[in-house]
Amino acid sequence: MCCPMCGLHPEIVIADGVSIGYSVMKQKAGLHPPSMTTEKSLEKADINLNGSCAAICVPSLRKLFQDLTATKVPLWTLDVTDNQRQQFPYMIEFFKYYMSLTDSKKITPVRELICQIAADDIIFQLVSVSTIPLLKSFSESKRPAPHLPLWCPAFGNMLFAYSDEAYPPVFFRIAGWLPSCTTEIYELVVSYGISSELENSVEEEWDWRVTGCWYSGPTIQKRPKYTSIP
Numbered sequence: 001m002c003c004p005m006c007g008l009h010p011e012i013v014i015a016d017g018v019s020i021g022y023s024v025m026k027q028k029a030g031l032h033p034p035s036m037t038t039e040k041s042l043e044k045a046d047i048n049l050n051g052s053c054a055a056i057c058v059p060s061l062r063k064l065f066q067d068l069t070a071t072k073v074p075l076w077t078l079d080v081t082d083n084q085r086q087q088f089p090y091m092i093e094f095f096k097y098y099m100s101l102t103d104s105k106k107i108t109p110v111r112e113l114i115c116q117i118a119a120d121d122i123i124f125q126l127v128s129v130s131t132i133p134l135l136k137s138f139s140e141s142k143r144p145a146p147h148l149p150l151w152c153p154a155f156g157n158m159l160f161a162y163s164d165e166a167y168p169p170v171f172f173r174i175a176g177w178l179p180s181c182t183t184e185i186y187e188l189v190v191s192y193g194i195s196s197e198l199e200n201s202v203e204e205e206w207d208w209r210v211t212g213c214w215y216s217g218p219t220i221q222k223r224p225k226y227t228s229i230p
Contacts, residue, residue, distance in 0.1 A: 042224040053122040053189070055181050056088060065095065065118035069111050074099045090170070090177040091117065097170050109158040116154045123182050127152060132179040139176035142167065 002008045056062045061084050068075050078095060085092050098114060101107045116126045127135065131151040138144045149156020155175070159167065 037225045043227060044224045045227045053124075053185050054120055055117045055123045055126065055178065056091065058084060058087070059120075061088065062118045062120060065091075065114060068095070069115050069118070072107070072111070074101060074107060074111070090173045094170050094174050097168060106161045109154075109161045113154045113158050117178075123178075123185050126154060127178050127182045129182065129186055132182055135175045135179045139172045139179075142172060 003010060052059070054062060056065070061080065064078075064080070068078070076099060078092070078099065080092060095114060098107070098110045101110060119125065128151060131148075134145050134148045134151055135155070138148060144156075144159055149159065155178075159171070162168075162171075
């Protein structure tokens with residue numbers, strides 16, 4: 001069962017919500033994500049990233065931003081330490097800009113970007129490696145690439161709210177700061193050999209009936225277990 005023109009493994013696949021969100025009626029026993037680990041997975045307990053992989057590495061500052069953005073109306077106070085101001089000057093400036101907003105059409109996308117930057121998740125959830133040159137380009141040229149909103153929707157939504165006016169200077173500084181954070185964490189991850197250990201297990205011939213879903217294919221990648229990484 002394959003496309004007569006593209007073959008078993010087409011270079012480009014376009015999937016809509018119906019294709020991705022299949023009916024539970026089509027689910028078979030043993031359906032798992034392709035990067036799942038099992039009891040047979042290679043265990044690597046000696047690998048520890050030794051620090052946070054979030055954009056903001058200070059938990060207390062992340063928590064502060066999370067609390068201050070919990071309401072839909074910007075608060076008027078920002079109590080941070082001198083050390084935090086020195087470590088994250090652009091983020092502090094960005095949040096102060098958010099506090100000065102009064103237009104709800106701008107408040108919402110700016111708050112949502114702050115929430116994602118202040119999230120406890122790894123920064124790749126917000127800025128992928130492919131997004132780095134796009135943000136750098138925007139920071140330097142002051143013009144966003146047409147496909148920047150596709151690679152970083154949170155940033156793109158914020159820019160869309162300013163489509164009829166000049167972007168605030170702090171946007172360019174944040175756009176230059178985020179790639180540096182992403183690059184630093186990416187180099188840390190690569191230094192431990194994590195990203196290079198994904199094994200491609202796509203087979204030339206496979207029977208769709210033995211996979212976890214009637215619509216699905218084989219496991220695309222397998223990964224070791226990193227027990228020292230939370």
